[in-house]
Amino acid sequence: MKLKDTLNLGKTKFPMRGNLPQTEAQRENVWFENKVYEARQKLNEGKPSFMLHDGPPYANGNIHLGHALNKISKDIIVRYKSMNGFYAPYVPGWDTHGLPIEQQLTKAGKDRKKVGPVIWRKMAEEFARKQVKIQMTDFKRLGVSADWDHPYMTLLPEFEAEQLRVFGKMAGKGLIYRGKKPVFWSWSSESALAMAEIEYHDVTAQTAFYAEQVKDGKGILDNDTYFVVWTTTPWTIPASRGISVNADFDYVVVQPEADQKKYVIAKELLEQVADKFEWANYEIVKTLKGHELEYMTAQHPFMDVELLVMNGDHVTLEAGTGLVHTAPGFGEDDYLIGQRYNLEIAVPVDDQGRMTAEAGADFAGLLYSDADAVSLQKLADAGVLLKQEELLHSYPFDWRTKKPVIFRAVPQWFASIDSFRQDILDQLDTVAFQPEWGKKRLYNMIRDRGDWVISRQRVWGVPLPIFYAEDGTAIVDETIINHVAELVAEHGSNIWFEKEASELLPAGYQNEHSPNGIFTKEMDIMDVWFDSGTSHQGVMNARDYLKFPADLVLEGSDQYRGWFNSSLITSVAVTGQAPYRKVLSQGFTLDGNGDKMSKSLGNTISPNEVVKTMGAEIIRLWVTTVDSSADMKVSMEILKTVSESYRKIRNTMRFLLANTADFTPSEDAVAYADLTPVDQYFYARFNEFVASLKTAYDNFDFQDIYKQLINFINVDLSAFYLDFTKDILYVEAADSHVRRSVQTVMYKVLADLKQLILPVLPHTAEEIHEYMEFETSDFAYLAEMPVVENLGDVSKLLANWSEFMVLRDAANKALEVARDAKLIGKPAEAALTLYLTDAQNDLLESLGQDVRVVLMVSQLHYAKAVDAPADVAEYDGYQLSVAKAAGAMSPRDRMYHTDLGMDPDFPMLSAHEASIIRENYPLALEEGFED
DSSP: OOGGGGSOOOOOOSOSSOOHHHHHHHHHHHHHHTTHHHHHHHHHTTSOBOOEEOOOOBOSSSOOHHHHHHHHHHHHHHHHHHHTTOBOOOOOEEBOOSHHHHHHHHHTTOOHHHHHHHHHHHHHHHHHHHHHHHHHHHHHHTTOOSOTTSOEETTSHHHHHHHHHHHHHHHHTTOEEEEEEEEEEETTTTEEEOGGGEEEEEEEEEEEEEEEEEEEOTTTSOTTEEEEEEESOGGGGGGOOEEEEOTTSEEEEEEETTOSOEEEEEGGGHHHHHHHHTOSSEEEEEEEEHHHHTTOEEEOSSSSOEEEEEEOTTOOSSSTTSEEEEOTTSOHHHHHHHHHTTOOOOOOBOTTSBBOGGGOTTTTTOBGGGHHHHHHHHHHHTTOEEEEEEEEEEEEEETTTOOBOEEEEEEEEEEOOGGGHHHHHHHHTTOEEESTHHHHHHHHHHHHOOOEEOEESOSSSOBOOOEEOTTOOEEOOHHHHHHHHHHHHHHOTHHHHHSOHHHHSOTTOOOTTOTTOOOEEOOOEEOHHHHHHTHIIIIIITSTTSOSSBSEEEEEGGGGTTHHHHHHHHHHHHHSSOSBSEEEEEOOEEOTTSOBOOTTTTOOOOHHHHHHHTOHHHHHHHHHHSOTTSOEEOOHHHHHHHHHHHHHHHHHHHHHHHTTTTOOHHHHOOOGGGSOHHHHHHHHHHHHHHHHHHHHHHTTOHHHHHHHHHHIIIIIIIIIIHHHHHHHHHHSOTTOHHHHHHHHHHHHHHHHHHHHHTTTOHHHHHHHHHTOTTOOSSSGGGSOOOOOOOOOOOHHHHHHHHHHHHHHHHHHHHHHHHHHTTSOSSGGGEEEEEEEOHHHHHHHHHHTSOHHHHHTOSEEEEEEGGGOOTTOEEETTEEEEEEEOSSEEOTTTOOEESOTTSSTTOTTSOHHHHHHHHHHOHHHHHHOOOO
């Protein structure tokens, strides 16, 4: 027979290469066909619950890497919790209303005004549902396990009805009101926008310093005096109705040399303003406090309008003149001071951003930005333009159309924040944040935000359930709103656009403001953030198998101004508590250079393309490699590096499979107490690793999961345990105690590590599971997470072997020096002598282990440190010498022995090997070994 036939060489059909792009998809189909997600939920019924609430992505196109990061992160958490003793159903959701879908229809050549709102909404719904299917397919292909048959969508009638009920409760508490105040107005979308729908870009503004003549100086200022104001929006000058000054500032009346006019400017800004105006010489005629200017009037520079001077705290000395042009229809501060002083709210700009006739004939029909030039020319013609210059500053843009927005006062519906702001802030104290800075960020946003404009001048969305009586009185009644909610629950929100107001009101409804019983209905829809922001009621509270509040929400850091924000407001408004117990936020994906990914720059990476070429497991593993609390880089090169780590994990598991192929746990396992000392150590070390890795999972610390996993596989397993145990596995008798001891540990590591990697690498874990015939669950996901065993007090055991690792490192250094000197090749060619102190000797004796095997040398000799030669090498506190091993090498174990040939039947083997052959391979006695 052949000598190699006496070796226990591990065998497995588990492939070295995963062929992930093909095998993953096949495995996912098996999961769906066998309803593995549903089976997992069934197993977990009655267990403590863990509720992760999915913040809905917008249904618009294939997913990007940010989507992948988000959904994989959630999947890792939910899979772990489901396998670790929790009932953790996961209901995916989609945000399906709003402007982007309407824009896509418009791009496709559809005309909203031609087809009418009902048909337009049906087209929008059809488009949205198609997008949901596209994204759902993408998410499934990432291996995300979820209730894909019952997702929530904001367009579902049952969701819309719950949203209306939330609105009704807020209305019942007096939190909903109608007002005309400046809001972010997107002329490109023809709709008001919320703060969450705004992004800022640097733009160059045309600024103007100009003078407005005193009309009534209250006996303090003469009529030849002019107030010098500054504006960064000259197009708003036709809407100017006042001048704001700070009551506490000092203002001076200045007479420039060779100028018949006198000018009012803040004293502190005079020097820099005079420099701008090139006033070489000037005289300060008078000094006044801002409060003395209050209620004076001035003449508008080119309109028949009187301007009122007012005191406002918003006036600063950071720029300008200390006097602010005030147009109450075009700015929040302007509006507030205008309200206080009863100014007209003039808004000479229409929905499309074009100036109206109210601004004057020269302006009518111009886009607001083009009106800058007209205003500047009119100021110049009137001889009051003192200085015009450009200014680079940050300006708000519509985050969907990427066009600038304007502040514009239009009648809108608002949700009051101020009336219960402190309640919201108090609830934040009940919420944990990861990272911790998220709490301060959300706190400051809530603290500083104004009332929420919730109406949108669009069609595709949930209608505002408000009726108007004949005299225009708005009917905002919780009972009526709930009646509408019932209709929507049965028919969907299209009914609002299909029926007349009288058909939507309760039968026989009467109102003192409509003596003839004639009512109309609001045609604006709700802000889509109100849609998703009510999902705590529309999903978590509405489905009986879910619970409110959620234990965790996990989204990108942009959701502090978005979903985290809107859901917190609505939840506190209607329930008095926060909708979540913990908020976990993630940064954004950047390209390999750290730049923002953009289609226009060509630096995006499609998850679908990565899946096709490398497999979903590589993206899933990448998610754990990055610090997702901050922005993170990703490139194909980075993903290729991750694929190398995957390959290491896979091949390590393959080795474990191969070398436990002849191991039957129920028959061959060795009790912990009977394991060899080094196996006891590694069993305890692995138990320690299980506890630590599960803690990382519990802390949602993905990067720590990756670091621990790779470190354990590379250092503890590959570089240590699997390295020295090869000789035991291959050489010792198949059913020997020492070999079964190693296999017991290996099988434990294989079975438990398979479960531990499953949340991150579910396809691979399931593939491994298929090759483990003694695993009782049909699927790995239906098995539980490994438990941390109570092995008693193993601290001394771990400490002793930890100190041994210092000796092992020292020995490896000495062997490396000997190899460089050509004294030896492999460690098996070495005889190692240790010169030990008493403490070191005691340590080795306490191990109770033949450490020669662990050090992988052929011979190991002990001597006392005091007998060490003067030139002996010392590494890490250990004195060692290396010599060429004595004897000859056995062709079977490749180690050097001094007892080769002691058994005449097997002259090439050591005595120990010969005994193994004699007892286990009788054929070898009859036939001998082939050359």
